[in-house]
Structure formats: structure tokens, C-alpha cells
Amino acid sequence: MNKLKLLLIFSIFSLGNSVAQQFIARQGQVTFFSYASVENIEAKNNQVLSILDFDKKEIAASMLMRAFVFKKDLMHEHFNDSYIESDLYPKATFEGFLLEGLENAGPQTQLIKGKVTIHGITKDVDIKTTIQKTPESYNLTGEFNLTVNDFNIKIPPILSKNIAKIVLVKFNFQYLPHENN
Amino acid sequence: MxxxxxxxxxxxxxxxxxxxxxxxxxxxxxxxxPDTPTYEIATFKTTRIGLSHSIETRKKGALEISMFNRFWNRPQGGKQGFLADEVNIRLGLDYAFTDNFTAGIGYGTYDKITDGFIKYKFVRQRKDSKKSPFSIAFYQEASFRNIYSETGMNPFYGTVTKDNSKLYGFTSQFIIARKFNTKFSAQISPTFITRNKSFAQDDIKSQFALGMGARYKVGHHVSIVSEYYANFNPVKSVTTYNPFMIGVNWELSHLLLQFQMTNARNFAKDAFIGQTTNNFNFHDGNFHFGFNATFVLHTSKNKL
Structure with a gap:
């Protein structure tokens, strides 16, 4: 019984410790670009949530598809209603692992392995990121490519020249200590 | 233990x-x-279901350039027309002053009716709560035409002289719409029509009607749409029919295309709701093929 108590106390302590290692970004930016022969499409989401856990080297991000802003408003409607179907799949998420720990040096390049879920479909991705520690916060930036076809997003043949087959995704997160726990 | x-x-x-x-x-x-309200978008994809307006308004700065066509054959034939004997083309411009307020003008080439409208959406359906189950818009249209003809007679308005041949029509509507699920949306629109002239023999200026419209999405870019107006006090001296439309709406990026079968020949609401003199069937003179093309131009772009 004593052993159990000891274990409980120890684990609660360690759990508390790990929580202190969490960092959160509430206004992360995700931008995507589609370069096609008829038109270029660019959209930006300024309300992306992300959490970074240095103890477990884990990272997760979540965003509402509705929150993407397009240069042209009609694109926003078509993106949500005809392509990404945000009524059915309101969010896009990412969960992954940092392959290395973070040293306190300046900007460093890290590979994040994880799974991205868009339009209800999950795919493995490897993302090259740059992590920089600033006083009180961490800054994470990077980019990767997504193939539209992988996510069962259908583009009618007549509009195939309006939308790129491969979309470039860029992100920028500013993490602050997660004080909610 | x-x-x-x-x-x-x-x-x-x-x-x-x-x-x-x-x-x-x-x-x-x-x-x-954050706990912010989410509103339904794309209850209908187009600002017109087919015959008349849907609940939708474009976002601020959008300019819609539209060409609506109705083709039909004369019952007695006798005219060498390409594809169809007659065509009524409405050329129109709509501008969205705010996300919820749109105004527009148009002119029909066959019936020579000029019309203008304002549409204001003041209730939006909530997606995440049951508090606001409908979107509601107010629609006001005014139309003008000259009904003078060589004979000096008009079937609806009786004797028309050159001096009193100006006909103004005013149509007021509340459009109440609901997106039931991602595919099905419907709306009803209680309608009040009044004119500056009385129907000659009935001695009525005003009419009440109820519009019903619905869409069902059959693909990501294609939907089946239908619309019907029930006229509560139709003119008695002339046989009129309730306008009906069934068609397909197809969106191609900035271009929205509508194909329809209908018995409505006019585009101004007071004209086609109250004064459609042909029934919906496939006889020449009754069957109208409609083709609407709308191009959406963004005069202001969001900064990213």
C-alpha cells in the first residue's frame, strides 16, 4: 500500500512537471498557396491553435477551415462548401513528434514526423521546421507540400487549371507557456 | 490485497x-x-434560385454581372428564329454594399421592363445553436414599363392612352430560408405586390402571393432547384397561372450558370407572379427554356 502511495505521489509530481513543459500558440498562422495556370489562390488562417510538449517531444495543431481568409470572398464560400466540406469536416488537425530534443542554442532545424487530417482523411507527413527560442517563448516556422488528391478533394476536370495539384502550406507559431493547468 | x-x-x-x-x-x-457563433454559409449558391431571389447576398464589394435569358416558341410559329422564336434577355448589375445589403438594376429586352431592387439580410441562421434556425431577408423591388400599344388596349389594364401608359410595380418580400443539411435548403417568401394602375375589370391594384423555393445538391458544384409562386388573389378577367420553375444550377469558379424549364416569361416580380398567362407544359408558347449566366467580380479584395 505504501508503495502504491509513493508511486501515486511520484507520478502526480512528474505529471505536474510535464505540464509545466507545455507551450501553446493561440494565434498561429497557416497559409496555403495554390499556383495554377488560370489563377493563384492564397488563403490565410490567423487563429490556428497549437500545443508543444517538450517533455514528450509531442506537438499538435488544430484549426477551423472556416477561419481561412481568401483574397476573394467567393473563394471562401467555394472552398468551404464545394471542396473542403467544412460542414462535415470543420477542422484540420496535425499531431506529431519532434525527432530530437531542444537545445538552448539559437535557431535550429528539426524534423517533425506526424499525421495531418484534412477533409476526414489522415496522411503521414514529415515536416522540416525551424525552432527558435526567444525569452519566454518559442517560434516555430516551416513549410510542406500537400497533394490535393490525397485528401479526396474532388476538382471538376473543367476547373483543373484553376487549382494546383500540389498545395504549399506555410506555418508560423508563437508558443507561450501553457498556464491553464 | x-x-x-x-x-x-x-x-x-x-x-x-x-x-x-x-x-x-x-x-x-x-x-x-473561442466561443464565437458560427453561421450557416451557402444556403443557396446563387443570389437567384431561378425565377426570383434566394436568401443569399454576396460579400461586400462583389459586383454581379448577369444575363438571364428565356427562350420560347410562338404557338402559331411563323417566325424564323434561331433555336427559338422569341427571347427575353435581362441584363443586370448587382452590387453588394455590405455583406448583408445588395442593390441591383436590370432591363429586359423583350418586355422592356426596367427593374431595381434592394435586399437586406437581417437574420442569419446559426450553425452551432438552435437559437436562430432561419435566415431572413427583406426584399423590395420596383419596376417600370410603358404599356402603350398601337391598339390602345392592354389585356390587364384596359384602355391605355399615351399619357397614362406608365406602369410602376412594387414588390415587397420577406425571404425566410433554412439550410436543413449540407444538401437541402428551402425558403418561403410571403410577397406583396402593388401597382400604380388597377387591373381594369377586377379593380385590384394589389396582390398577395407566397413563393416557395428549394435546392438539392447532387454534386459539389451542381444542384437541382425548383421554385413556385402561389398567387392568392389572381386577376379574374384574364386567365393567369402560377409561375413554376425546375432547373439545374452549376457553379464554375466565378461563373454561375442556371438552366431551367419554366412558364415565366418576365423577370420583374410583379410581372411574372401576377401576370403569367401561360401554364407550365411543353406546348409552344407555354414552354420556356431559361438560361442564366452570372459573373461575380470582386471589386475589393481581402488583405491577407
């Missing part, structure tokens, strides 16, 4: 291990979403 202890430990390990997965980080993020 020992067994119980082991059970507890096993349970505990299980508990902590689930807490630690990245899945849990996502759950934690779900709690972080």
Missing part, C-alpha cells in the same frame, strides 16, 4: 498513458477554441 494493488497500478498506468498521447493534446486544443 496484493491483487487489488496490482489492479490499481495497472489501471493507473493505463490512465496516465492515455493522458500522454498526442491525441490528448488535440483534445486540449479543442477546449481552447
Amino acid at each position: 496484493k491483487i487489488i494493488n496490482q489492479k490499481y497500478i495497472a489501471l493507473y498506468i493505463l490512465f496516465t498513458s492515455t493522458i500522454c498521447s498526442a491525441q490528448n493534446l488535440l483534445k486540449e486544443l479543442d477546449k481552447e477554441y
Whole structure:
């Protein structure tokens, strides 16, 4: 019984410790670009949530598809209603692992392995990121490519020249200590 | 006792291990979403269902350039027309002053009716709560035409002289719409029409009607649409029919195309709701093929 108590106390302590290692970004930016022969499409989401856990080297991000802003408003409607179907799949998420720990040096390049879920479909991705520690916060930036076809997003043949087959995704997160726990 | 202890430990390990997965980080993020209302978008894809306006208004700065066509054959034939004997083309411009307020003008080439409208959407359907189950818009249209003809007679308005041949029509509507699910949306529009002239023999200026419209999405870019107006006090001296339309709406990026079968020949509401003199069937003179093309131009672009 004593052993159990000891274990409980120890684990609660360690759990508390790990929580202190969490960092959160509430206004992360995700931008995507589609370069096609008829038109270029660019959209930006300024309300992306992300959490970074240095103890477990884990990272997760979540965003509402509705929150993407397009240069042209009609694109926003078509993106949500005809392509990404945000009524059915309101969010896009990412969960992954940092392959290395973070040293306190300046900007460093890290590979994040994880799974991205868009339009209800999950795919493995490897993302090259740059992590920089600033006083009180961490800054994470990077980019990767997504193939539209992988996510069962259908583009009618007549509009195939309006939308790129491969979309470039860029992100920028500013993490602050997660004080909610 | 020992067994119980082991059970507890096993349970505990299980508990902590689930807490630690990245899945849990996502759950934690779900709690972080701000509690802002989400409104339904794209109840209809176009600002017209087919005959008349849908609940939709374009976002601020959008300019819609539209060409609506109705083709039909004369019952007695006798005219060498390409594809069809007659065509009525309405050329129109709509501008969205705000996200919820749109105004537009148009002119029909066959019936020579000039019309203008304002549309204001003042209630938006909420997606995430049952508090606001409908979107509601107010629509006001005014139309003008000259009904003078060589004979000096008009079937609806009787004797028309050159001096009193100006006909103004005013149509007021509330459009009440609901998106039931991602595919099906419907709307009803209580309608009041009044004119500056009375129907000659009926001595009525005003008419009441109820519009009904619906769409069903059959693909990501294609939907089947239908519309019907029930006229509550139709003119008695002339046989009129309620306008009906069934068609297909197809969106191609900035270009929205509508193909329809209808018995309505006019585009101004006071004209086609109250004064459609042909029934919906496939006889020449009754069957109208409609083709609407709308191009959306963004005069202001969002900064990213």
C-alpha cells in the first residue's frame, strides 16, 4: 500500500512537471498557396491553435477551415462548401513528434514526423521546421507540400487549371507557456 | 490485497498513458477554441434560385454581372428564329454594399421592363445553436414599363392612352430560408405586390402571393432547384397561372450558370407572379427554356 502511495505521489509530481513543459500558440498562422495556370489562390488562417510538449517531444495543431481568409470572398464560400466540406469536416488537425530534443542554442532545424487530417482523411507527413527560442517563448516556422488528391478533394476536370495539384502550406507559431493547468 | 494493488497500478498506468498521447493534446486544443457563433454559409449558391431571389447576398464589394435569358416558341410559329422564336434577355448589375445589403438594376429586352431592387439580410441562421434556425431577408423591388400599344388596349389594364401608359410595380418580400443539411435548403417568401394602375375589370391594384423555393445538391458544384409562386388573389378577367420553375444550377469558379424549364416569361416580380398567362407544359408558347449566366467580380479584395 505504501508503495502504491509513493508511486501515486511520484507520478502526480512528474505529471505536474510535464505540464509545466507545455507551450501553446493561440494565434498561429497557416497559409496555403495554390499556383495554377488560370489563377493563384492564397488563403490565410490567423487563429490556428497549437500545443508543444517538450517533455514528450509531442506537438499538435488544430484549426477551423472556416477561419481561412481568401483574397476573394467567393473563394471562401467555394472552398468551404464545394471542396473542403467544412460542414462535415470543420477542422484540420496535425499531431506529431519532434525527432530530437531542444537545445538552448539559437535557431535550429528539426524534423517533425506526424499525421495531418484534412477533409476526414489522415496522411503521414514529415515536416522540416525551424525552432527558435526567444525569452519566454518559442517560434516555430516551416513549410510542406500537400497533394490535393490525397485528401479526396474532388476538382471538376473543367476547373483543373484553376487549382494546383500540389498545395504549399506555410506555418508560423508563437508558443507561450501553457498556464491553464 | 496484493491483487487489488496490482489492479490499481495497472489501471493507473493505463490512465496516465492515455493522458500522454498526442491525441490528448488535440483534445486540449479543442477546449481552447473561442466561443464565437458560427453561421450557416451557402444556403443557396446563387443570389437567384431561378425565377426570383434566394436568401443569399454576396460579400461586400462583389459586383454581379448577369444575363438571364428565356427562350420560347410562338404557338402559331411563323417566325424564323434561331433555336427559338422569341427571347427575353435581362441584363443586370448587382452590387453588394455590405455583406448583408445588395442593390441591383436590370432591363429586359423583350418586355422592356426596367427593374431595381434592394435586399437586406437581417437574420442569419446559426450553425452551432438552435437559437436562430432561419435566415431572413427583406426584399423590395420596383419596376417600370410603358404599356402603350398601337391598339390602345392592354389585356390587364384596359384602355391605355399615351399619357397614362406608365406602369410602376412594387414588390415587397420577406425571404425566410433554412439550410436543413449540407444538401437541402428551402425558403418561403410571403410577397406583396402593388401597382400604380388597377387591373381594369377586377379593380385590384394589389396582390398577395407566397413563393416557395428549394435546392438539392447532387454534386459539389451542381444542384437541382425548383421554385413556385402561389398567387392568392389572381386577376379574374384574364386567365393567369402560377409561375413554376425546375432547373439545374452549376457553379464554375466565378461563373454561375442556371438552366431551367419554366412558364415565366418576365423577370420583374410583379410581372411574372401576377401576370403569367401561360401554364407550365411543353406546348409552344407555354414552354420556356431559361438560361442564366452570372459573373461575380470582386471589386475589393481581402488583405491577407
